[in-house]
Structures are given as structure tokens and as C-alpha cells.
Amino acid sequence: MNHSRRAAIKTTGALATLVSLGVITQSQAQAAVDRAAFDLKTLDDALKAVGGKPATSDQVTVVSPDIAENGAVVPVGATSKLPNTTEIFLIVEKNPMPLSCGFTIPAGTVAEVQTRLKMGQSTNVIAVVKADGKLYSATKETKVTLGGCGG
Structure with a gap:
């Protein structure tokens, strides 16, 4: 599309x-x-959908295990220390549909989210944060020993 x-x-x-x-x-x-x-099926399309290519920031953190034994339920989260954070998106790079979830962060709340995601294989987890109308990101690799997408 x-x-x-x-x-x-x-x-x-x-x-x-x-x-x-x-x-x-x-x-x-x-x-x-x-x-x-x-x-959307590609990482580039997912990034376009959330607003474009983000800048890497040390104020954004991805919380994900180094090794996930079961790809069907991988605990993943993100934290932003950037002021005025309004949205956080979690993208799993090698999943068939990379954009996994998006969160709206209400004003005055801590910009921290956690969920469980399905991962088909070892891949990068990317947290994209929107703060003050700009995009920032952080990436962390998670190795999956048993795939959650049918593997």
C-alpha cells in the first residue's frame, strides 16, 4: 500500500x-x-508510519532480555528520559510485521512502558520515542532460542 x-x-x-x-x-x-x-511489512515502512527516521539518543532505553528462551512471550519495554515524551513505539526488526505496539504517554506521567511481544527469531528491538515533536530511538539485540512465530 x-x-x-x-x-x-x-x-x-x-x-x-x-x-x-x-x-x-x-x-x-x-x-x-x-x-x-x-x-506494514518492512522496517523502513514502519519507521515512516511512526513519523520518519529517528535520531539515536542515550535518553531512550530498550528493556529486553539478552536471550529469550521462548519467542512467544518476550518481556520488552522502553523508557524515555526526554522531557515532553508523548508517544513510544516498539518495533521488532525481523518480525513479519515489525511495528508491534504504540503507546500514548499522557502529560505529567513517567515515560515508561512494558509489554510482552512475540519474536520469530533473534533480532533488534527498536524503541522509537516522540518528544517535543521529534523522534528519538534506541536499539537492543535480543537472541531468541525458540521462535514464537511458528518456529
Whole structure:
């Protein structure tokens, strides 16, 4: 799929109209906009979907085991020490669909998230953080001994 800026604006406008008419709720509209990014197949496409290529920052940390014995349930997290962090995304580079999850960080809260992800093989886990409208990232390699995506 070719997701251009123009198509995104059209989709957002259409969803805003549906919300204002009461046809759908705001949360349904938000889910519809974000869902397409999770179907992208390449790392570059996933990075474009979250806003572009991030700069590496020592203020962003990926929390992931060095070795995961079971790729079906790998505990992964991210922490941002950057002020005004608004979003955190976790990307698993070699997964069939790299963008695994995204979190909205409310103002005034600690920018720290944790979840469990499925990993098919040893790969890099990338945390992308949006702070003050800019993107920052950190990467950590996790080795998987038993794949979680059917391996």
C-alpha cells in the first residue's frame, strides 16, 4: 500500500466527519487510522508510519532480555528520559510485521512502558520515542532460542 500524506489527510478528514455526525466514536476513528501501520511489512515502512527516521539518543532505553528462551512471550519495554515524551513505539526488526505496539504517554506521567511481544527469531528491538515533536530511538539485540512465530 502506498500511504501518501494526501491519503492520510483525506482519511483523517472523513473520520472526523463521521465522529462529528455521531456515526462512529472517537476511539473507533483512532483505531481505524492507526491500524494500517501495524500491517506494514518492512522496517523502513514502519519507521515512516511512526513519523520518519529517528535520531539515536542515550535518553531512550530498550528493556529486553539478552536471550529469550521462548519467542512467544518476550518481556520488552522502553523508557524515555526526554522531557515532553508523548508517544513510544516498539518495533521488532525481523518480525513479519515489525511495528508491534504504540503507546500514548499522557502529560505529567513517567515515560515508561512494558509489554510482552512475540519474536520469530533473534533480532533488534527498536524503541522509537516522540518528544517535543521529534523522534528519538534506541536499539537492543535480543537472541531468541525458540521462535514464537511458528518456529
